[in-house]
Amino acid sequence: MLALLHKDFLMLRKEKMxxxxxxxxxxxxxxxxxxPGAAIFLLFFPVxxxxxxxxxxxxxxxxxxxxxxxxxxxxxxxxxxxxLSLAVALIAVVLALAGGLLLGLAGPKAGAGRLEPGFLLAAxxxxxxxxxxxxxxxxxxxxxxxxxxxxxxxVLPSVAIGTFSGSSGGAVGAAAGVAGVAGVAxxxxxxxxxxxxxxxxxxxxxxxxxxxxxxxxxxxRREF
Amino acid sequence: MPxxxxxxxxxxxxxxxxxxxxxxxxxxxxYVLGLIGPNGAGKTTTIRLLxxxxxxxxxxxxxxxxxxxxxxxALRARLGFVYDESKWYGTLNARETAAWVSRLYxxxxxxxxxxxxxxxxxDPGKKIDELSxxxxxxLSLAVALSHGAELxxxxxxxxxxxxxSRSELLDSLFAVVAEGRTSLLFSTHVTQDLERIADYxxxxxxxxxxxxxxxxxVLARHALVRGPLSALDPGLEAAxxxxxxxxxxxxxxxxxxxxxxxxxxxxxxxxxxSLEDIMVYNVREDYHxxxxx
Numbered sequence: 001m002l003a004l005l006h007k008d009f010l011m012l013r014k015e016k017m018x019x020x021x022x023x024x025x026x027x028x029x030x031x032x033x034x035x036p037g038a039a040i041f042l043l044f045f046p047v048x049x050x051x052x053x054x055x056x057x058x059x060x061x062x063x064x065x066x067x068x069x070x071x072x073x074x075x076x077x078x079x080x081x082x083x084l085s086l087a088v089a090l091i092a093v094v095l096a097l098a099g100g101l102l103l104g105l106a107g108p109k110a111g112a113g114r115l116e117p118g119f120l121l122a123a124x125x126x127x128x129x130x131x132x133x134x135x136x137x138x139x140x141x142x143x144x145x146x147x148x149x150x151x152x153x154x155v156l157p158s159v160a161i162g163t164f165s166g167s168s169g170g171a172v173g174a175a176a177g178v179a180g181v182a183g184v185a186x187x188x189x190x191x192x193x194x195x196x197x198x199x200x201x202x203x204x205x206x207x208x209x210x211x212x213x214x215x216x217x218x219x220x221r222r223e224f
Numbered sequence: 225m226p227x228x229x230x231x232x233x234x235x236x237x238x239x240x241x242x243x244x245x246x247x248x249x250x251x252x253x254x255y256v257l258g259l260i261g262p263n264g265a266g267k268t269t270t271i272r273l274l275x276x277x278x279x280x281x282x283x284x285x286x287x288x289x290x291x292x293x294x295x296x297x298a299l300r301a302r303l304g305f306v307y308d309e310s311k312w313y314g315t316l317n318a319r320e321t322a323a324w325v326s327r328l329y330x331x332x333x334x335x336x337x338x339x340x341x342x343x344x345x346x347d348p349g350k351k352i353d354e355l356s357x358x359x360x361x362x363l364s365l366a367v368a369l370s371h372g373a374e375l376x377x378x379x380x381x382x383x384x385x386x387x388x389s390r391s392e393l394l395d396s397l398f399a400v401v402a403e404g405r406t407s408l409l410f411s412t413h414v415t416q417d418l419e420r421i422a423d424y425x426x427x428x429x430x431x432x433x434x435x436x437x438x439x440x441x442v443l444a445r446h447a448l449v450r451g452p453l454s455a456l457d458p459g460l461e462a463a464x465x466x467x468x469x470x471x472x473x474x475x476x477x478x479x480x481x482x483x484x485x486x487x488x489x490x491x492x493x494x495x496x497x498s499l500e501d502i503m504v505y506n507v508r509e510d511y512h513x514x515x516x517x
Contacts, residue, residue: 003327010320011313057313066311069275071297071328224277 029099304368358389
């Protein structure tokens with residue numbers, strides 16, 4: 001699994017977009033105090049991008065047959081995708097934390113609010129929930145169909161929630177369902193404590209584990 | 225009892241519109257088996273079964289003594305593969321590919337990989353997307369040879385290559401085979417390749433095995449027959465696998481040259497048949513059915 005994670009990072013680091021993604025995660029930390037909905041979207045986007053990119057390249061190169069011919073258990077091939085999403089979510093959260101700390105160093109005059117620990121936990125949990133659904137769809141329906149499923153499940157509701165809640169800030173925020181949901185959550189004081197975000201993280205990790213088991217079962221039966 | 229690298233007994237695999245029926249095939253360790261046949265013969269399906277990428281509906285498959293579908297990574301660590309289109313990630317270069325692939329093989333040798341790349345004239349820093357098809361095939365071969373694979377399975381490795389690239393790839397394979405510890409299954413429809421390196425030939429057609437025997441025996445058993453139409457009587461025709469008729473004469477393939485010689489004598493000439501001749505005459509239905517005029 002670690003070898004595949006190594007491969008994914010070798011590929012991701014070659015993409016120019018990777019700098020934008022790292023910047024978005026950092027910006028997420030900066031914005032978290034004033035606009036948590038949009039900030040979570042900024043953290044969520046690198047996870048979406050990294051998993052979509054990895055899946056797209058497997059599709060483009062027809063890599064699943066090669067991966068299945070390598071000395072790897074099939075569950076390891078599946079697990080590597082989940083590990084990637086988890087790793088990118090963690091990196092995004094760490095960068096957001098760094099962004100928040102930078103804001104703290106700038107002092108209260110920065111006027112952008114302060115980074116809530118609950119925000120980081122909630123962001124991490126929402127990223128994992130996304131991955132749990134998106135990766136199960138990828139292994140069940142393949143790359144082409146799963147793209148549409150992700151759009152229908154995440155982008156369209158986000159446009160609606162983001163637009164109508166008005167909480168995620170502008171057109172970009174409106175494009176993120178996660179942002180919209182998080183924005184609503186922010187309004188109800190979701191981030192003020194740690195209990196609810198921690199519960200979300202726990203639930204998201206459980207969902208990720210269940211999704212991984214399901215995907216492994218699907219992939220074990222697959223023929224090339 | 226010789227040790228077998230590959231053993232397939234009565235394997236069947238059915239897809240919509242195609243089925244592999246009762247395939248039985250074996251390869252001793254240290255030898256080269258060439259799998260020939262037209263497109264749709266079942267070569268790639270056979271390779272998928274051997275690599276555990278597909279499950280046989282019935283029959284038994286053993287690769288290095290293990291069921292490839294049930295065996296774990298330990299078996300695949302002993303196998304090398306070169307598929308018809310390179311499936312290595314094109315945005316990475318050879319050095320980066322080795323960096324992650326090497327972690328999967330306990331017996332990987334960076335030194336062997338480096339020397340193979342050098343031998344093949346491959347730039348380790350060049351993106352795989354920028355390599356020619358021949359170079360990508362060589363990269364796959366370099367990977368297969370850098371972890372001491374006991375069996376290398378190659379699906380159409382020379383398809384689409386120009387003659388120079390093909391010749392270079394075959395030279396590389398020849399060198400590997402000469403070392404004597406690697407078994408090779410080589411699927412192709414470019415039959416000249418196999419005349420150079422294969423010890424055994426398995427010919428498939430329509431999902432069935434037509435024959436599987438030593439290359440020299442296959443070539444010795446078949447002959448091209450040429451002669452005037454007057455020599456093509458029903459008795460002679462029965463001894464031919466197929467024949468085509470042209471102005472005033474015919475050409476055919478026989479797998480019973482002695483019978484043909486004794487029947488037609490000096491009226492016909494017998495020549496050495498190539499694997500391509502053998503494949504073409506076996507496959508082309510119009511060569512079987514065309515009545516002599």
